[in-house]
Amino acid sequence: MDIDGGAAAAEGSTRQVQVRFVTKLKPPYRAPPVSISIPANLTRFRLSALVNNLLQSANADWKQEPFDFLIDDELVRMSLEEFLLAKGISAEKVLEIEYIKAVAPRKQEEPSLHDDWVSAVDGSDDGYILTGCYDGLGRIWRAAGVCSHILDGHSGPVTSVCVLKPKASESVVDRIVATASKDRTLRLWKFGAQESLDQPNKIRAFKILRGHTAAVQSIAAEPSGDMVCSGSWDCSINLWSGNASDTESGLVSVKKRKKDGEDEEPQSEGEALSTLVGHTQCVSSVTWPQRGTIFSASWDHSIRRWDVETGKDSLSIFCGKVINCLDIGGESSALIAAGGSDPVLRIWDPRKPGTLSPIFQFSSHNSWISSCKWHHKSWFHLVSASYDGKVMLWDLRTAWPLAVLDTHKDKVLCADWWKDDSVVSGGADSKLCISSGILVQ
Numbered sequence: 001m002d003i004d005g006g007a008a009a010a011e012g013s014t015r016q017v018q019v020r021f022v023t024k025l026k027p028p029y030r031a032p033p034v035s036i037s038i039p040a041n042l043t044r045f046r047l048s049a050l051v052n053n054l055l056q057s058a059n060a061d062w063k064q065e066p067f068d069f070l071i072d073d074e075l076v077r078m079s080l081e082e083f084l085l086a087k088g089i090s091a092e093k094v095l096e097i098e099y100i101k102a103v104a105p106r107k108q109e110e111p112s113l114h115d116d117w118v119s120a121v122d123g124s125d126d127g128y129i130l131t132g133c134y135d136g137l138g139r140i141w142r143a144a145g146v147c148s149h150i151l152d153g154h155s156g157p158v159t160s161v162c163v164l165k166p167k168a169s170e171s172v173v174d175r176i177v178a179t180a181s182k183d184r185t186l187r188l189w190k191f192g193a194q195e196s197l198d199q200p201n202k203i204r205a206f207k208i209l210r211g212h213t214a215a216v217q218s219i220a221a222e223p224s225g226d227m228v229c230s231g232s233w234d235c236s237i238n239l240w241s242g243n244a245s246d247t248e249s250g251l252v253s254v255k256k257r258k259k260d261g262e263d264e265e266p267q268s269e270g271e272a273l274s275t276l277v278g279h280t281q282c283v284s285s286v287t288w289p290q291r292g293t294i295f296s297a298s299w300d301h302s303i304r305r306w307d308v309e310t311g312k313d314s315l316s317i318f319c320g321k322v323i324n325c326l327d328i329g330g331e332s333s334a335l336i337a338a339g340g341s342d343p344v345l346r347i348w349d350p351r352k353p354g355t356l357s358p359i360f361q362f363s364s365h366n367s368w369i370s371s372c373k374w375h376h377k378s379w380f381h382l383v384s385a386s387y388d389g390k391v392m393l394w395d396l397r398t399a400w401p402l403a404v405l406d407t408h409k410d411k412v413l414c415a416d417w418w419k420d421d422s423v424v425s426g427g428a429d430s431k432l433c434i435s436s437g438i439l440v441q
Contacts, residue, residue: 015040017080018094021051024441025101028059035094040081044069047076051099066102068402071095075398103381103393104403105423106437109144111407118426120161122177123418127193130177131432132158138179139200140191144434149191150202156183160218164188164225164242176244178228180216185209186230190244204267209240211272220288227273229294231283237296237306238272276306278313285338289328297323297338305350315350319358329374329382330396335359337382339369345384345394362394364401371415371425378440383423385415391425393438407433 016037023030031054038050048067056062069076076083076097084091112131120132128148129141138151138158164176175193180186187205195201214233221228221242228242281299288294294306299322305315322341329335336348347360367387375381380396391405391412410428418424422436 015081015091017084017091019080020094020096021054021099022096023099025099028055028062029065029101031055031099032058038080040084040091041079043079044076047080047097047099048102066104067099068102070098070100070397073397075395075402077398077400100441101439102402103395103438103440105405105435107435108407109434109436111431111433112141112145112147114139114426114430114432116157116430117413117428118430118432119157119159119413120179121414121416121424121426121432122161122163123416123422123424124163124165125175126419128175129418129424129432129434130161130163131426132161132179133430134158136181136183138177138189140177141432144432147200148195148197150200151177151179151187151189151205152202153187153205153208154179154181154183154185156181156215159216160230162219162221162228164221164228165223166225174244176225176242178219178221178242179205180219180230182215184212184215184232186216186219186228186240188228188242188244206244206266207268207270209238209270209272211238211275212236217282218285220286220294222288223291227288229276229286229288231286231296231298233282235277235279235281235283235298237276237279237283237286237294239274239276239308240270240272274311276311276313278304284323285325287326287328289333295326295328295336297326297340299323303336303338303348317348317350317356319346324369325371327373327382329376331379335374337372337374339372339384339386341368343367343369343386343388345369345372345382347396360396362392362399362401364392364404365390367411370411370413373416375417375420375440377420381440383415383417385412385425385427387411389427391415391423391433391435393423403438405433405435407431407435 017040020035021031114133116134122130131139134157136154140149142148160180162178186209188207212232216230216232218231228240230238279298285297292308297303303317304313324340326338339345343365345362346358349359365386369386371385382394385391389408392401393403408427412427415425421438425433
């Protein structure tokens with residue numbers, strides 16, 4: 001069957017290949033499973049148009065949808081002819097091509113303006129976005145341009161933020177978040193998740209965590225929300241209680257303050273419960289993917305995996321570059337993604353022999369990589385941000401970015417996923433940008 005006769009005629013004597021389009025998508029996304037003849041020089045954009053034509057022929061109400069294409073579980077990022085030649089695949093038999101929804105934003109929200117660099121973002125709670133800014137404030141955003149709370153208290157730029165997941169036994173009304181700053185402290189904040197406000201509500205921290213002797217660069221919460229860890233320019237990683245109670249260990253003082261004649265919630269100060277020592281330069285990034293395991297990255301060119309109970313590092317990977325960011329995810333939540341002082345995003349699999357060498361390297365950025373984050377529901381997808389002003393979406397099944405988001409006008413300092421289908425990013429242009437409608441399967 002030759003369904004693309006017009007295209008074939010236009011291509012003249014272009015070589016033809018027999019293909020069958022298949023998908024795991026549910027109706028109405030399923031094209032007829034018939035073999036058709038198409039020009040071999042079609043790229044994914046024209047393949048997408050072809051599949052849309054097939055779907056529209058079966059459904060008059062069909063609306064155009066961008067698709068990507070897989071052959072032998074690898075994304076096609078060149079013409080069919082070039083792909084088959086590069087992979088040594090015969091075109092003499094019917095070629096089975098799987099199509100999936102393209103992973104790219106369908107909408108750019110209006111930027112949310114800050115007063116200085118947006119240095120940190122956390123989108124792990126579907127109900128809000130948490131940002132940190134060089135003006136020393138944290139902010140809670142319910143949507144693009146809708147700021148509900150301002151976290152006021154740090155005396156230096158906020159460098160990192162994280163959401164503490166609520167426990168099943170706790171009220172779903174209150175949310176707890178943490179911020180870290182160049183003022184050498186961490187602060188814990190509590191706010192009402194269901195509050196409806198016409199103006200942003202300025203709140204102060206209920207706990208200040210002191211113990212680092214230099215700027216705090218990165219923080220991460222333990223999965224249950226019980227603890228927080230922090231990496232600092234003093235080369236150490238501190239572990240802290242994230243408990244909102246005033247009775248836990250590490251508490252050293254309680255302060256009260258009057259506001260409009262009424263007592264505010266007490267503000268306590270806490271000390272580190274333990275310290276992990278081993279890095280020789282700034283600990284630039286920490287993540288806490290499992291209860292007993294912390295990963296850290298440093299300007300000393302190393303990535304380390306720590307046993308929380310023993311305080312010892314059980315894995316060290318040296319990559320020869322300053323490392324700015326890392327995250328754990330991908331297949332079985334076991335892959336390490338990291339970026340640093342070159343344009344290369346690197347992926348390691350510590351489960352395999354010879355883990356000192358990355359299993360993937362992505363090189364499309366033009367400057368230092370400032371942030372990387374796995375999609376928590378996908379084995380393949382992650383996002384990266386760079387000082388080149390771009391945010392890129394990646395799939396491990398191709399060496400080229402799925403999408404390049406050019407919404408910032410200066411260095412991009414942070415990025416994260418939000419609501420599973422959006423990417424949030426902050427930069428030196430003082431903007432929080434939200435790119436939505438990203439369909440990750």
